[in-house]
Amino acid sequence: MSLVENLNWRHAVKAYDPAKKVSNENIDKIIEAARLAPTSSGLQPFKVIVVENREIKERLSKGAFNPECMINCSHVLIFASWDKYTPERIDTAYNRITDERDLPRGRFGRYTDMLKNLYASQTEEQHFVHTAKQSYIALGLALAQAAELKIDTTPAEGFDNHLIDEVLQLSKYGLKSVSLLYVGYADAEKDWLGPMKKVRVPKEEFVIEFK
Numbered sequence: 001m002s003l004v005e006n007l008n009w010r011h012a013v014k015a016y017d018p019a020k021k022v023s024n025e026n027i028d029k030i031i032e033a034a035r036l037a038p039t040s041s042g043l044q045p046f047k048v049i050v051v052e053n054r055e056i057k058e059r060l061s062k063g064a065f066n067p068e069c070m071i072n073c074s075h076v077l078i079f080a081s082w083d084k085y086t087p088e089r090i091d092t093a094y095n096r097i098t099d100e101r102d103l104p105r106g107r108f109g110r111y112t113d114m115l116k117n118l119y120a121s122q123t124e125e126q127h128f129v130h131t132a133k134q135s136y137i138a139l140g141l142a143l144a145q146a147a148e149l150k151i152d153t154t155p156a157e158g159f160d161n162h163l164i165d166e167v168l169q170l171s172k173y174g175l176k177s178v179s180l181l182y183v184g185y186a187d188a189e190k191d192w193l194g195p196m197k198k199v200r201v202p203k204e205e206f207v208i209e210f211k
Contacts, residue, residue, distance in 0.1 A: 006147035008198060013152040013182070015190030016072040022183055026149050027075055030183065033145035034079075037138035041115060043093045045085070045131035046138065047175060049078040049168055059167050063160030064180075073154070074184035078164065079139050080175040081131035085119040132178045139179055146183060154182040 001009070027050065034048055051057055052075050060076065061067035070076055082089065090112050098107050119127060139155060146153045157179055164170075164177040186194055200206075 001148075003144060003148070007144065009150070010143065010147040010153065011193055011196075011198060012154045013184075013186045013191050014066070014069065014154070014193050015187040016069055016074070016152070016182065016184040017187040018072040020074065020185035022074040022151055022185070026151060027183070029149065030077070030142050030145050030151070034077075034138035034142040037134075037141045039134045039137065040130070041093075041111075042097065043085075043090065044134075045089070046079060046081040046135040046178070047173070048138070048142075049080060049170075051076040051078065051168075056167070060159075060164055063163030063167075064156070065158030066154075066156065069154055069156075069182050070180070072184070072187070073182040075182075077142065077181040077183060078168065078177055079135040079179045079181070080165075080168075080170055080173075080177045081128060081135045083131075083171075083174050083176050084124040084127040085115075085131070087116045090115055090119075128176060132176075135178045139181060142181055152184055152186045156180040156182065 031048055031050065035044075039045065051060065054071065057071050057073075057076055061070040064070045094108050094112050095105050097103075098105050143153055143155060159177075159180055161177050164180075165175075168177075170176060188194060
């Protein structure tokens, strides 16, 4: 199937079958799609936390708007972004780039100095807004990869960020939660959205063309 056909197939599942688990191989593929996402300046300012443990999912579910989905899905992926940009984080990213490409460290010094000056002029809140936006690109690619594998998903913003951050102790990693992705297989009898027609704005309303 094509990407468009896979995206037409997927929907935000409303109930999961707790007895059906996604293989580690397929979870790795979904994570790899997110890891390969493009990001501003190549900094990859976010991480993906993978939770399969039911006890942890139950603790996290106290802050979820759809707790049953969180508990019953196979895995919960938490997209968590850097709380702020720092010179050290920028240097770490670019040292990796130069090392992997067999280039001398500092090869992109003029560019990284520009980035450091730019972010130094901004607030930490502005930093987090920017890093969070980057994570959504990865979330989209994870959704697409899951659809290709015919694995059900539900992206979610409806949760208590503070509770999620506290349970996972994200502050010690310099991270804040942005979005969740429930991954698993739908409970066909309880997933009320499954049989319904997919509805989107028609193309003629969605696209504005300048030819």
